[in-house]
Amino acid sequence: MKVLIIGGTGEMGQWFTPFFKNHGYEVVVWGSSGKVEVAERMGVEFASDLDAEIGTSDIVIVTVPINITERVISETAPKMKSGSLLMDFTSLKVGPTEAMKKYAPEDVEILGTHPMFGPSIPSLHGQIFILTPIEGRCDKWFPVMRSLFEDNGAHIEVITPAEHDRFVSVVQGLTHFAYITIGTTFDALDFSVNESRRFMSPVYDIMLDFVGRILGQNPYLYAYIQMENPEVLKVHDAFMNQCSEMSSIVRKKDVEAFTNKMKDAAVHFGDTASALRRSDKLINSKIAEFDRLLDSIGQEIGVRHIYSGIVHTGIIKKVSPRDVVLECGSRMVPLKIENIRLLDEEELHEWKLENLEHHLRDISVLIPEEANADVIMELVSCNDDIVSIEIIDRYEGVEGTKRLSVTFRVMIMGDVEAEKVHLGIERQLMGIGCSIRGW
Ligand SMILES: NC(=O)c1ccc[n+]([C@@H]2O[C@H](COP(=O)([O-])OP(=O)(O)OC[C@H]3O[C@@H](n4cnc5c(N)ncnc54)[C@H](O)[C@@H]3O)[C@@H](O)[C@H]2O)c1
Ligand SMILES: O=C(O)C(=O)C[C@]1(C(=O)O)C=C[C@@H](O)C=C1
Incomplete structure (x- = not known):
C-alpha cells in the first residue's frame, strides 16, 4: 500500500x-x-x-x-x-x-x-x-x-467542516491570538521576560511556557490560522470588546462590576474546580521532577534531551531552579531543566543495555555432582551488573573427575569495573560448590 x-x-x-x-x-x-x-x-x-x-x-x-x-x-x-x-x-x-x-x-x-x-x-x-x-x-x-x-x-x-472551523476559531484562533499578543505586549513594554522569571508564580511560569512555545513556532502557520478562517474575526471582536470593557472597569475602580463579570464568567465556564485540580497537577508535576533532581544530587542519573533525543548519563552535581549540572566522566555538562526529561531507573537500565559497550567474559567451572547447570546460571544472572549470561559449553570428560564442566559466557554492563564483577561471579560460583577451572 x-x-x-x-x-x-x-x-x-x-x-x-x-x-x-x-x-x-x-x-x-x-x-x-x-x-x-x-x-x-x-x-x-x-x-x-x-x-x-x-x-x-x-x-x-x-x-x-x-x-x-x-x-x-x-x-x-x-x-x-x-x-x-x-x-x-x-x-x-x-x-x-x-x-x-x-x-x-x-x-x-x-x-x-x-x-x-x-x-x-x-x-x-x-x-x-x-x-x-x-x-x-x-x-x-x-x-x-x-x-x-x-x-x-x-x-x-x-x-462537519463548518462546525470544525467554528470551534477552532476559538480553540486556536482565540488562544493563539491571546498568547501571541501577550508576547507582542512584552516586546512593546520592553519587559525583560528572563529577569521576570526570578519572581514568577506558578500561573505565570506556565503561561510563559505556552507563550514561548507558540512564539517559537512557524509564524506563517499561526498567521494563516488567524487569516484564512473567516470565523476568527468575530472572535477577535468579542475579545477586544471584553478587553476594553474590563480595562474601563479597572480604570473606574469599579470593584463590584469587576467581580460580577468574573463571577458570571466562572458560572459560564462551568467546572472551575476541575480546572484547579488539573492545573495543580501540571504545577505539581514540575515540582515533582525538580524534587527528584534535588534528591538525586551525588547519584547517577540519566536524562533525555527533549529536542535532540540525546541521553546524558552521569553524576548529578548541582541543581538550581532552571539548570542542572551533570558530571559525565571528566566533563561537566550543564543542562536546562525545561529541555530534559529525567529517565526512571528502568529506562536508564534499558538505555545502558542498548548503548554501552559491554564486557564479555567466559568462566569455566566444574559444577558439584547432582547440581543443575541451568539453575546455577539463573542464580548468577540475578545481578544488575550482568547484561546476559548463557552456557556455551558442557563437557563431561574432564580427567580425574566425574563432575560436569560448564562454561558460562557472561556479558558485563559496560559502565562497571568488569574485573570486579568477574571476581564476584567467581566467588559466588565457588560459594555454591563450583571449582573454577584454570585456577
Ligand atoms: N505544525 C503543526 O503544528 C500543525 C498541526 C496540525 C496541522 N497542521 C497543518 O499541517 C499542514 C502543514 O503544516 P506544517 O507545519 O507541516 O508546514 P511546513 O511549512 O513545515 O511544511 C509544509 C510543506 O509543504 C511544502 N510546500 C510548501 N509550498 C508548497 C507548494 N507550493 N506546493 C507543494 N508543497 C509545498 C513544503 O516543502 C513542506 O514540505 C498545514 O496545513 C497545517 O495547518 C500543522
Ligand atoms: O504545539 C502544539 O502542541 C500544538 O498544539 C500546535 C497546534 C496548536 O497550537 O493548536 C498548531 C496548529 C495545529 O493546527 C494544531 C495544533
Missing part, C-alpha cells in the same frame, strides 16, 4: 512519514523545496516524478501551508487513481474539503482531518484527531483511517 505525502518534508509530513512507514505502508514524500536529503534521512523515496506518484498511490495526503492547500488539492485530485484516498491535515476544514469535493473524481474517496497537536508530541497517545468525512465520499477508507489512528491511542472526533 503506497502513501504519497505532499508536504512530506515539512513539520507534520516528517511526523507522519515514520508513522505510516511503521505501519507497513510504502511512503513517498514530496516538498516544494525539493529536500531530497530529508526523504533520505527518513529512509523513504522523494517523488522525482510527482504526477506518476500521484497516479499510482493508494493514499495521497496534502499537508502544505494553509494558504496554498486548495490550489495543491486542485492540481493533485484529478490525477489520482480510482479507489484511492485523498486526505489532508490542514488546520482549517471548509476550504480544503470543498476543494477535495470539487476536484476529486467520484471514484476517489476524500477525507478531511485535523490532528490537534504539533509535531513535537512523541505519539498519538491521548491526542485528539478531528475527522470531517463527507457522506458517501469515504465509505471504504474512513474505517481504515479511523482505526489506524484509534489503535495508536488517538481520540477521534467526527464533525
Whole structure:
C-alpha cells in the first residue's frame, strides 16, 4: 500500500512519514523545496516524478501551508487513481474539503482531518484527531483511517467542516491570538521576560511556557490560522470588546462590576474546580521532577534531551531552579531543566543495555555432582551488573573427575569495573560448590 505525502518534508509530513512507514505502508514524500536529503534521512523515496506518484498511490495526503492547500488539492485530485484516498491535515476544514469535493473524481474517496497537536508530541497517545468525512465520499477508507489512528491511542472526533472551523476559531484562533499578543505586549513594554522569571508564580511560569512555545513556532502557520478562517474575526471582536470593557472597569475602580463579570464568567465556564485540580497537577508535576533532581544530587542519573533525543548519563552535581549540572566522566555538562526529561531507573537500565559497550567474559567451572547447570546460571544472572549470561559449553570428560564442566559466557554492563564483577561471579560460583577451572 503506497502513501504519497505532499508536504512530506515539512513539520507534520516528517511526523507522519515514520508513522505510516511503521505501519507497513510504502511512503513517498514530496516538498516544494525539493529536500531530497530529508526523504533520505527518513529512509523513504522523494517523488522525482510527482504526477506518476500521484497516479499510482493508494493514499495521497496534502499537508502544505494553509494558504496554498486548495490550489495543491486542485492540481493533485484529478490525477489520482480510482479507489484511492485523498486526505489532508490542514488546520482549517471548509476550504480544503470543498476543494477535495470539487476536484476529486467520484471514484476517489476524500477525507478531511485535523490532528490537534504539533509535531513535537512523541505519539498519538491521548491526542485528539478531528475527522470531517463527507457522506458517501469515504465509505471504504474512513474505517481504515479511523482505526489506524484509534489503535495508536488517538481520540477521534467526527464533525462537519463548518462546525470544525467554528470551534477552532476559538480553540486556536482565540488562544493563539491571546498568547501571541501577550508576547507582542512584552516586546512593546520592553519587559525583560528572563529577569521576570526570578519572581514568577506558578500561573505565570506556565503561561510563559505556552507563550514561548507558540512564539517559537512557524509564524506563517499561526498567521494563516488567524487569516484564512473567516470565523476568527468575530472572535477577535468579542475579545477586544471584553478587553476594553474590563480595562474601563479597572480604570473606574469599579470593584463590584469587576467581580460580577468574573463571577458570571466562572458560572459560564462551568467546572472551575476541575480546572484547579488539573492545573495543580501540571504545577505539581514540575515540582515533582525538580524534587527528584534535588534528591538525586551525588547519584547517577540519566536524562533525555527533549529536542535532540540525546541521553546524558552521569553524576548529578548541582541543581538550581532552571539548570542542572551533570558530571559525565571528566566533563561537566550543564543542562536546562525545561529541555530534559529525567529517565526512571528502568529506562536508564534499558538505555545502558542498548548503548554501552559491554564486557564479555567466559568462566569455566566444574559444577558439584547432582547440581543443575541451568539453575546455577539463573542464580548468577540475578545481578544488575550482568547484561546476559548463557552456557556455551558442557563437557563431561574432564580427567580425574566425574563432575560436569560448564562454561558460562557472561556479558558485563559496560559502565562497571568488569574485573570486579568477574571476581564476584567467581566467588559466588565457588560459594555454591563450583571449582573454577584454570585456577
Ligand atoms: N505544525 C503543526 O503544528 C500543525 C498541526 C496540525 C496541522 N497542521 C497543518 O499541517 C499542514 C502543514 O503544516 P506544517 O507545519 O507541516 O508546514 P511546513 O511549512 O513545515 O511544511 C509544509 C510543506 O509543504 C511544502 N510546500 C510548501 N509550498 C508548497 C507548494 N507550493 N506546493 C507543494 N508543497 C509545498 C513544503 O516543502 C513542506 O514540505 C498545514 O496545513 C497545517 O495547518 C500543522
Ligand atoms: O504545539 C502544539 O502542541 C500544538 O498544539 C500546535 C497546534 C496548536 O497550537 O493548536 C498548531 C496548529 C495545529 O493546527 C494544531 C495544533
